[in-house]
Amino acid sequence: MGNPKAFLTVKRKDAGYRPVQDRVLDFGEVEQTLNTEDRREQASRCMDCGIPFCHWGCPLGNKMPEWQDYMYKGNWKLAAEVLMQTNDFPEFTGRICPAPCEKSCVLSIHRAPVTIRENEAAALEQAFNEGYIQPKAPKNRTGKKVAVIGSGPSGLAVANQLNQKGHDVTVYEKSSRIGGLLRFGIPDFKLNKNVIDRRLRLMEKEGVKFVTNTEIGKDIKAKEVLTGYDAICVAIGSQVPRDLPIEGRDLKGVYNAMEYLTMQNKLVAKEDIPAEQMIDAGGKNILVIGGGDTGSDCIGTANRQGAASILQIEILPKPQKLEDLNNVWPEPYPVVLKTSSSHQEGCERRWSVNTKRFIGENGKLTAVELVEIAWEKDDKGNHVMKEVGKPEILKIDLVFLALGFVHPIQEGLLHELALDIDGRKNIATKGNRETNVAKVFATGDCVSGQSLVVKCIASGRETAQHIHDFLKK
Secondary structure: OOOOOHHHHOOOOOOOEOOHHHHOOOOOOOEOOOOHHHHHHHHOOOOOOOOOHHHHHOOOOOOHHHHHHHHHOOOHHHHHHHHHHHOOOHHHHHHHOOOHHHHHOHHHHHOOOOOHHHHHHHHHHHHHHOOOOOOOOOOOOOOOEEEEEOOOHHHHHHHHHHHHOOOEEEEEOOOOOOOOHHHHOOOOOOOOHHHHHHHHHHHHHOOOEEEOOOOEOOOEOHHHHHHHOOEEEEOOOOOEEOOOOOEOOOOEOEEEHHHHHHHHHHHHOOOOOOHHHOOOOOOOEEEEEOOOHHHHHHHHHHHHHOOOEEEEEEOOOOOOOHHHOOOOOOOOOOOOOOOOHHHHOOOEEEEOEEEEEEEEEOOEEEEEEEEEEEEEEOOOOOEEEEEOOOOEEEEOOEEEEOOOEEEOOOOOHHHHHOOOEOOOOOEOOOOOOEOOOOOEEEOOHHHHOOOOHHHHHHHHHHHHHHHHHHHHO
16 A cells, blocks of 8 residues: 555545535536545545455445555556456446445444545546546457347446457347436436446447337347347346325326436436426425435435425334444445435425325325324234324325335236246346346346346346356357
């Protein structure tokens, strides 16, 4: 290490966010950047500890001590190269990963871990800016053809890995643009879509083919793809949202969160949106049901549209703040209260609240009935809800259901190929990620259920290796 004692003398310094009064006026990325010297100084805090728990906490196994040492020494080229040895898209994860590596960092013992996520994004941006990241097409081609169905983070990782191994890869996407969840599910204020396009241009120059507006199982029969390729990888994600089947669910004004976020992302991209799909929170009272990241994204979007008020509710109890917990290090996913940049922009948050019914007039939402609850254990030790307060009715104009996803879409591709599914309706695979259908593999959320982008990339890399081994035979 260039400075093995920096962790003793250099304090953690986050880049922070743009001022609220500025950022709520646009969909530009909210996170600021440190100058180069400050960023190198932050990288110097990595002490190259004997057991790198950050490496263990990262689903991709990124080599944090190694690439951060290169950053500190100003060798951005090597820093980027080491990062991309284990992560196909550090410029994505450096912006949107919840950073389990930082929760596992030894300096988390004192609540001041290395700014690994920010350092990761900075390393790739600097490498791009200095021209170190250039197309690297494989020197030799194997003649094997692979179809990847779905262009989210897992599918793109499969495509990138197999293309680099010399196979001819075609990615099929049913939407108008490549990127899946990255493109349509994550707001631009967290991930500017130019960052995705830059990587896609690189992959195209390296030989990956992208086909959009094409749904396998609908626009093209799955069996046609099966006969035209040496291997297929299904990476369609977990797209069926968890619903809330209560009275009034069919009222106009109650939407799944992804309907809202996708619509806004398309607007930012200057795509034409049919009038019936427009969802405008301007001047309205908003209720977000669900306390996770997707709910937070709805809050940030509604704030930018000029919502009159925003309330976010969660059915589970309020988590403790990190500083109030007994030291959970090196747990990479501690259950703690998260306050995002969107929360800081303005909203009310409530926990242990259940939704009883949606109320409307003439088919349109006008109010929502809520009730406070407590969680108690029954005779079998299971947690059950119990109403502890009187129901209340709030005037609400729009509801966004941010309740997660349950499984991939079953109709079309899965039914046509007769793929086996597990008890949760995810695609069942063998140890090598192959399905019950010969030469058809599956990866990402359609296998595991909804997960993090970083886990999807890890799944894609692992699946790509299995497909490569299969093709070599």
